[in-house]
Every structure is written in structure tokens, then in C-alpha cells.
Amino acid sequence: MPLLGCIADDFTGATDLANTLVKGGMTAVQVIGVPTGPLPEADAVIVALKSRTAPVREAVAESLAACEALLAAGARQIFFKYCSTFDSTDEGNIGPVADALVRRLDCGFALANPAFPTNGRTIYQGHLFVGGALLNESGMENHPLTPMRDANLVRVLSRQTDGTVGLVPFAVVEQGAAAIRRAMTGLKEGGRRYAIVDAVTDAHLLAIGEAAAKHALITGGSGVAMGLPGNFRAAGLLPERGAAASELPPAQGYAAVLAGSCSRATLGQIGYARDHAHTLELDVLATPDVAALQRQALDWAADKLGEAPVVIAASAPPERVAALQARLGRDKAGALVEDTLAGIAEALVARGVGRLVVAGGETSGAVVSRLGVRSLRIGAEIDPGVPWTYAEVPGLHLALKSGNFGARDFFLKAFGQ
Numbered sequence: 001m002p003l004l005g006c007i008a009d010d011f012t013g014a015t016d017l018a019n020t021l022v023k024g025g026m027t028a029v030q031v032i033g034v035p036t037g038p039l040p041e042a043d044a045v046i047v048a049l050k051s052r053t054a055p056v057r058e059a060v061a062e063s064l065a066a067c068e069a070l071l072a073a074g075a076r077q078i079f080f081k082y083c084s085t086f087d088s089t090d091e092g093n094i095g096p097v098a099d100a101l102v103r104r105l106d107c108g109f110a111l112a113n114p115a116f117p118t119n120g121r122t123i124y125q126g127h128l129f130v131g132g133a134l135l136n137e138s139g140m141e142n143h144p145l146t147p148m149r150d151a152n153l154v155r156v157l158s159r160q161t162d163g164t165v166g167l168v169p170f171a172v173v174e175q176g177a178a179a180i181r182r183a184m185t186g187l188k189e190g191g192r193r194y195a196i197v198d199a200v201t202d203a204h205l206l207a208i209g210e211a212a213a214k215h216a217l218i219t220g221g222s223g224v225a226m227g228l229p230g231n232f233r234a235a236g237l238l239p240e241r242g243a244a245a246s247e248l249p250p251a252q253g254y255a256a257v258l259a260g261s262c263s264r265a266t267l268g269q270i271g272y273a274r275d276h277a278h279t280l281e282l283d284v285l286a287t288p289d290v291a292a293l294q295r296q297a298l299d300w301a302a303d304k305l306g307e308a309p310v311v312i313a314a315s316a317p318p319e320r321v322a323a324l325q326a327r328l329g330r331d332k333a334g335a336l337v338e339d340t341l342a343g344i345a346e347a348l349v350a351r352g353v354g355r356l357v358v359a360g361g362e363t364s365g366a367v368v369s370r371l372g373v374r375s376l377r378i379g380a381e382i383d384p385g386v387p388w389t390y391a392e393v394p395g396l397h398l399a400l401k402s403g404n405f406g407a408r409d410f411f412l413k414a415f416g417q
């Protein structure tokens with residue numbers, strides 16, 4: 001019976017959350033899509049959806065179905081995981097999904113906190129920063145699917161919900177768990193449905209987690225989950241598990257990287273790979289044709305597969321993404337690239353790739369779905385927020401890298417190079 005039932009709005013986000021929980025001493029399994037049969041045995045089950053950019057009704061329906069499955073399996077607390085950069089549009093999907101979960105759980109209130117200080121995401125007076133920049137000046141204003149043009153999360157979430165949104169400010173968070181709990185109770189009693197909670201350090205996140213021990217629903221990034229294993233341990237529900245929580249079978253097979261993220265960090269990692277690994281950058285704008293791009297990539301890779309990774313990227317800087325979107329429309333442009341990379345992944349695995357890094361949440365969703373992966377066991381962390389995972393079917397080690405995560409040498413470091 002899982003202690004914590006999680007619903008993640010994309011696949012890299014699910015892995016990021018699972019990684020945090022494993023580091024906190026919980027066992028965690030990531031399940032792909034709404035579960036249809038019995039859930040795997042683990043302290044935390046994370047249902048990975050591709051709902052971040054799905055139509056609102058679909059995102060809500062899938063999230064509710066995931067919630068039902070987790071509750072039926074006995075989950076004591078539900079966690080709705082979204083991006084540390086709060087990726088969404090004015091239509092959703094963070095607000096509508098959270099609204100539906102608040103109603104289903106009849107809890108009236110949930111905190112909202114995407115902070116992840118280790119990766120530079122902090123919240124101060126309700127404003128989200130990425131490193132030293134406000135969210136809307138961080139590069140996220142150019143995101144291909146969810147451009148973030150407002151850093152004030154109270155305002156952003158207010159536009160997506162029929163409820164109201166308050167703030168637990170830094171000065172309260174600094175006072176610790178009891179003060180945060182009082183402030184959240186006050187906001188709930190005052191009729192607020194959500195509280196954006198400031199957090200600048202991991203200590204803040206641990207205090208927020210402790211303050212939410214009795215909440216039926218928590219919403220946020222992986223950071224705010226840091227305090228949750230401690231809550232279950234304090235309640236006598238979680239035994240000490242040590243390193244056993246993150247053991248995977250030995251890795252084998254060729255190494256490859258597929259990148260569909262156009263985030264600044266991924267573009268930097270591709271730049272590094274260009275100088276240090278076999279790297280192919282597909283020109284999607286010049287050849288907007290799935291079959292032709294796949295042929296090009298597979299012909300190129302044919303004599304390069306080995307211990308050192310081949311890196312295949314469709315990623316492009318903002319002006320080239322905008323040009324393709326102007327020609328095809330936003331969704332078709334995204335789908336074209338996702339189909340291309342998913343097909344390449346399928347062919348590479350058939351040719352003996354056993355260790356695959358995928359960069360980008362939507363991209364990971366497309367790849368993992370095409371490969372028929374049903375669940376992922378979580379292994380050791382490569383860089384903050386990105387662990388190796390293992391998919392029993394098709395027998396593959398996978399690292400699903402959030403677009404903006406990872407050091408510049410990530411694509412080589414993942415393979416110990």
C-alpha cells in the first residue's frame with residue numbers, strides 16, 4: 001500500500017519527484033499513464049501523465065482517474081507534481097487539475113510551491129526566480145509550448161482557477177513549520193483555496209513539508225516533497241531503508257542521447273556534446289518530415305553506436321522554433337519533433353541501445369510511450385533532479401532529463417565519461 005500517491009504532469013517531472021523521495025529513504029516506482037491493474041509495491045507510487053499541455057478536460061479527467069487508482073490502493077496523501085518553472089498557460093493545466101483534486105479530496109485548500117533551490121528555483125513574495133532572473137526573464141518566456149511571461153505566481157495561478165489564491169510570505173516561512181501551518185490554516189479559513197508559499201532554501205522546503213503533514217493534497221515541484229518522508233517516518237509508517245531504495249540491475253548495451261528540449265540548459269549541453277561526442281543536430285525547419293529526419297539520424301548513427309554516446313538533437317534556438325511554429329502551428333511543430341525522436345528511439349533500441357538519455361518532458365513522454373514502457377524503477381542520481389531509471393519492459397536504462405536540469409557535460413557524465 002503506497003504511503004504517498006503522486007500525479008505528475010509530465011514524465012521527467014515524475015522522475016524528478018521519485019528521485020527526491022528515494023533520496024529521502026522511500027522506495028518509489030514511476031507508473032506510465034493511468035494505472036489499469038494493481039499498483040506496484042512501493043512507499044510512493046508516481047503516476048506519470050503527459051497532461052501538462054493536453055487539452056484541459058483531458059488533463060483533468062486523467063488526473064482524477066490517477067487519483068482514484070492511488071486512493072483505491074490506499075495512498076494516505078496525494079501529491080500533484082508540476083514543473084519547478086510552473087509551466088502552464090492561462091487556460092491551465094495546473095489550476096484546473098488542482099481544482100478538480102481539491103474537490104475530489106474535499107479538502108478545500110492546498111499549498112502550491114514549485115521551488116527547487118538546488119536547481120536555482122526560488123520563490124520570494126510570490127515571485128518565482130530561476131537563478132538570479134525572474135521567471136519571465138529566464139528564457140522560459142520563449143518556451144515552445146508554455147511560455148511563462150509573468151513571474152508572480154499568485155497572479156498566474158489566479159488566472160487558472162475559479163478559487164482564490166493567497167500567499168505565505170518569506171517572513172512567515174522563516175519562522176518554521178508551526179508558523180507556516182498557522183498561516184495556511186488562516187488562509188483556508190479566510191476562504192482561499194490555494195497558498196503560494198515562499199521558499200528560498202531547502203530548510204524552508206523541509207519546514208513547509210512538515211507543516212503540510214496532515215494535508216490531503218500537496219501541489220508543487222519535487223522540492224516541497226523533501227519533507228514528506230520525514231513525516232511518514234515520524235508517524236512510524238516508514239522504516240529505515242538505506243541504499244536499498246535505489247538499486248538497479250547492471251547497465252548494458254549501447255549509449256545514446258535524444259534531445260527535444262529547447263531550454264537553455266539543454267542547448268548548452270548540446271553545445272558541449274558537439275565538441276566531445278558524436279553529435280547530430282537535425283534541422284527540422286529545413287526538413288519538416290518525420291520519415292526523412294528519422295532516416296537521416298539512423299544512417300548517421302549506424303557506424304557510431306558503442307560505449308560512447310551518440311547524441312541526436314532536434315532542439316533549436318527560439319527564433320528557429322518560432323519559425324517552425326509559424327509554418328505548422330505550435331502543436332503540430334511539437335508533435336512532428338516528438339514523433340521523429342520517438343521513432344528514432346524505437347529503432348536505436350532495436351539496434352542494441354540499452355542506455356538512453358532523453359532531454360525534455362514532452363519528448364520523454366513521446367519516447368517512453370513509443371517504447372511501450374509501463375513502469376520505471378528509480379536508481380542513483382546523475383545530477384540534481386535526474387536519476388537513472390530502469391524499465392523492465394523493454395529492458396532499458398533510461399534517464400529522463402528535465403529540459404533545464406543538468407550540468408553542461410550531462411550527456412557524457414550520465415555514462416561516466
Ligand SMILES: Nc1ncnc2c1ncn2[C@@H]1O[C@H](COP(=O)(O)OP(=O)(O)OP(=O)(O)O)[C@@H](O)[C@H]1O
Binds near residue numbers: 336338402
Ligand atoms: N526545432 C524545433 N522546433 C519546434 N519545436 C521543437 C523543436 N525542437 C523541439 N521542439 C518541441 O519543443 C517541445 C519541448 O518540450 P519538452 O517538454 O520536450 O522540453 P522542455 O520543456 O525543455 O523540458 P521539460 O518539460 O522537462 O522542462 C517539444 O514539444 C518538442 O517537440
Ligand SMILES: O=C(O)[C@@H](O)C(=O)CO
Binds near residue numbers: 012084
Ligand atoms: O520540476 C521540474 O523542473 C521538472 O521536474 C519538470 O517538471 C520538467 O518537466
